Structure formats: structure tokens, C-alpha cells
Amino acid sequence: MLAIMKREFSSYFLSAIGYIILSVFYVFGGFYFYAISLLNNTTSLTYVFNSLFVILIFLIPILTMRLFSEEKKQKTEQALLTAPVNLWEIVLGKYVAALLMFLICIVVTIFYAITISFFNMPSWSTIFGSFIGLFLLGASLISIGMFFSSITENQIIAAVSAIAVGVFILLIDSISQSMSISFIRNILNSVSFMSRYNNFNVGVINLTDVVFFISVCFIFNFLTIRVFEKKRWS
Numbered sequence: 386m387l388a389i390m391k392r393e394f395s396s397y398f399l400s401a402i403g404y405i406i407l408s409v410f411y412v413f414g415g416f417y418f419y420a421i422s423l424l425n426n427t428t429s430l431t432y433v434f435n436s437l438f439v440i441l442i443f444l445i446p447i448l449t450m451r452l453f454s455e456e457k458k459q460k461t462e463q464a465l466l467t468a469p470v471n472l473w474e475i476v477l478g479k480y481v482a483a484l485l486m487f488l489i490c491i492v493v494t495i496f497y498a499i500t501i502s503f504f505n506m507p508s509w510s511t512i513f514g515s516f517i518g519l520f521l522l523g524a525s526l527i528s529i530g531m532f533f534s535s536i537t538e539n540q541i542i543a544a545v546s547a548i549a550v551g552v553f554i555l556l557i558d559s560i561s562q563s564m565s566i567s568f569i570r571n572i573l574n575s576v577s578f579m580s581r582y583n584n585f586n587v588g589v590i591n592l593t594d595v596v597f598f599i600s601v602c603f604i605f606n607f608l609t610i611r612v613f614e615k616k617r618w619s
Contacts, residue, residue: 386470389478390485393452397486406448410490413440418497428507430497431586434515437494438582441523442555446547448486449530450540452479453609457538472610480531480606487523494519511588518585521598522578526551528605535612554578 397403417436422429498512530547537543558580561573574580581594 386474386478386481389470389475390482393479393482394485397482402447402451403486406444406486407490409444410440411493413437414493414497418500422497422501426504428501428505430494430501430507430512430515433497434494434519434586435583437491437519438522438579439555441519441526442551443548444490445487445523445526446530446533446544446551448483449527449534449547450544451534452483452531453535454538454540454543458540472613475613476531476606476609480527483527483531484524487527488520491516491519491523508588511586514585514588514590517590518582518594521585521595522582525578525598525601525605528602528609532605532609532612535609 397406414433414437417433418430421427421432421436494512494516498507498509501507526547529550530543533546533550534540534543537546555578557573557577561570561577564570564573581591581597584591584594
């Protein structure tokens with residue numbers, strides 16, 4: 386798993402994609418930080434973290450679209466599947482590589498907090514909760530994006546599919562409010578990413594919210610493994 390993770394992580398910087406992802410996140414994150422926090426002279430980063438939700442919906446599919454699609458396109462998938470490693474090691478190796486890349490992106494938010502601390506003492510507990518929430522949200526979206534990358538050799542299709550799911554996730558709360566059927570509304574509320582993410586952004590770390598995001602990661606990583614189990618034995 387470690388070898389796969391190292392290879393996948395280094396590949397982000399052997400091509401332009403790693404630098405593009407970092408640049409886009411830093412530019413938009415910096416813009417939100419400047420426009421929301423610095424211009425309004427506030428030590429709260431809650432609205433900054435809320436705004437980053439939308440950025441991740443479109444950025445993470447770019448991060449994950451090549452994870453398995455490129456293996457299919459370059460015809461190296463069979464060599465990977467016949468390698469003397471477990472399927473879960475292959476999937477987790479690629480997953481951890483994408484997760485590390487994502488962590489490099491979001492670590493900049495710590496510098497936002499340090500910057501505003503020079504002007505006034507921020508609520509470090511709220512910032513810590515927001516960072517944990519952002520990490521868990523990203524981890525969930527990465528697992529979803531990786532699953533779509535595993536079922537197609539076209540990177541564009543993988544990215545667009547993951548973005549479509551991300552947009553649905555973003556709109557779940559709005560759809561729920563427009564529903565007149567309470568049963569469906571309750572189901573949508575129970576799978577709302579935004580409401581759970583917002584809990585972290587106000588400094589509330591609920592075990593149920595943590596379990597929810599971890600469960601999403603587990604389910605989609607499991608589905609990805611199942612995709613390759615089927616191919617290995619077919």
C-alpha cells in the first residue's frame with residue numbers, strides 16, 4: 386500500500402494537475418478569507434469554511450478523476466490487479482495519496498487563523514472544529530470521486546459524474562425544504578452533508594456527524610474494492 390501511495394502522490398507533482406489543484410484552492414480560499422474576514426474585520430472563519438464547501442464540490446473531482454481512469458486508459462489496470470497485493474491495499478493506497486494532497490490544500494486555513502490572531506484572539510475551538518469538518522467532508526468527497534474513477538476509463542466522465550453527485554449533495558437541503566412528503570424530507574435531512582458540516586463550523590463536534598462522514602468514506606471505498614473484485618474474477 387505504501388508503494389502505491391507514494392507513486393500516486395508523486396504523480397500529482399509530475400504533472401500539472403497537482404499544481405493546478407493547489408493554485409485554485411489557494412486563490413479561492415485566499416479570496417474568501419480576504420473578502421469575508423479581513424475586509425469585515427472579523428476573527429470568525431465560519432463563513433470562510435462554509436464557502437469552501439462549494440469549492441470542494443468542483444475541485445475534488447479533478448483530484449480524483451485520474452486515480453483509476455488513467456490506469457484503464459493506459460492499459461495498466463490488469464498489471465495492477467494481478468500484482469501480489471490485496472485490492473484494499475491498492476484502493477487505500479490511492480485514497481490516502483489523494484487525501485494527503487487534499488490535506489496540503491486545506492492546511493492553508495491554519496495560516497488564516499494565525500493571521501487573524503495578530504488582530505484579535507479567534508475562537509480556536511471553533512476553528513479546530515471547522516478544520517476537522519473540512520477534512521471529513523473532503524475525505525468523503527474523495528471516496529465518492531474515486532468510485533466514479535473506478536467505473537470508467539474516461540477522466541472527464543469520472544469528474545462530471547462526481548461533480549453531479551456533489552451538486553446534488555449541495556442541494557439536498559433545498560430539495561428537502563421543498564418536499565411536502567415528510568418521509569422523503571426526513572430521509573434527505575438524514576443524508577444532508579451541509580447541515581452536518583455546519584455543525585463543525587460552529588465548533589460543535591458530534592459523534593453522529595463524525596460517524597456519518599466516516600461511513601460515507603467506508604461505503605464508497607468498499608464499493609470501489611467491489612468493482613475491482615468483480616474485474617479480477619471475471
